[in-house]
Amino acid sequence: MDYGRRGDSLFALAFRKKEDTKELYRALCAAWESGAFGESADLGGSAAFGRSPAFEARGDFGGSSPRREVTAASAGEELWLETDGEALVVTAWANLCALPSGPPTGKLLDLAAGTGGFPGNLGGRRCRRALLYSGSALEPERRDISLSALEPERRGISPSGLEAAVFNIGEGRNAGLLADCRKLREYARLIDRVKGELALDAYPVRAVKRAVGWALTAGVLEELLRSRGDEVREILLREYEAESSVVREK
Numbered sequence: 001m002d003y004g005r006r007g008d009s010l011f012a013l014a015f016r017k018k019e020d021t022k023e024l025y026r027a028l029c030a031a032w033e034s035g036a037f038g039e040s041a042d043l044g045g046s047a048a049f050g051r052s053p054a055f056e057a058r059g060d061f062g063g064s065s066p067r068r069e070v071t072a073a074s075a076g077e078e079l080w081l082e083t084d085g086e087a088l089v090v091t092a093w094a095n096l097c098a099l100p101s102g103p104p105t106g107k108l109l110d111l112a113a114g115t116g117g118f119p120g121n122l123g124g125r126r127c128r129r130a131l132l133y134s135g136s137a138l139e140p141e142r143r144d145i146s147l148s149a150l151e152p153e154r155r156g157i158s159p160s161g162l163e164a165a166v167f168n169i170g171e172g173r174n175a176g177l178l179a180d181c182r183k184l185r186e187y188a189r190l191i192d193r194v195k196g197e198l199a200l201d202a203y204p205v206r207a208v209k210r211a212v213g214w215a216l217t218a219g220v221l222e223e224l225l226r227s228r229g230d231e232v233r234e235i236l237l238r239e240y241e242a243e244s245s246v247v248r249e250k
Helices: 010-014 018-034 053-057 105-113 175-180 182-200 204-218 222-249
Strands: 071-075 078-083 086-093 127-133 142-146 163-168
Touching (some): 010 182, 010 222, 018 078, 105 127, 175 182, 182 204, 204 222
Antiparallel strands (some): 071 078, 078 086, 142 163
């Protein structure tokens, strides 16, 4: 299964190896089954939050059993993880501009519509959607969002039953999830460092270079940075510029 090329975001590049995607799948399944929910919040008044009966009714999603074989593919910024006909679409938002209001509506709409080459219509297949983002320690660890409430008429989204879990992995949040997935933990640490350097330096190129240098010294995503460090720096700068453009448009 190949929906596109890997590496359009640091998140997709970090999870380029099958063993890492399998660990991510198991960690997210465990997080879903834990029953731990953050407080509700509002994304600019355009999203509906809270634990819905539809999420609970779906019940066990493959569990954390290592016996299930996980098929993984990537397209653009998203990962598609599948086992026994059940699917998990997961994407990440680095939030390098440190916005305090959670992921932008556009990012959630992309996840709802199945962008990047993944099918928006799953033909009845059971599918969960997750968005991981680097928020502050003051933001809730998890928020469940009704994607169907996000401008369905504009994006052709199904009117009901389409939801996503948004996990805050910034500044030590969701420690249990990060403990279960080493690659995600290291990704979160690097993003936190990049955000910190960007906050201190008006020159993004210099800030990203310092953050990557720190990561190499600390052993964070070390293998990836030693083999593809230039690409990682370019991706981080591209993600920062894309986020900055969204901020300027507001």
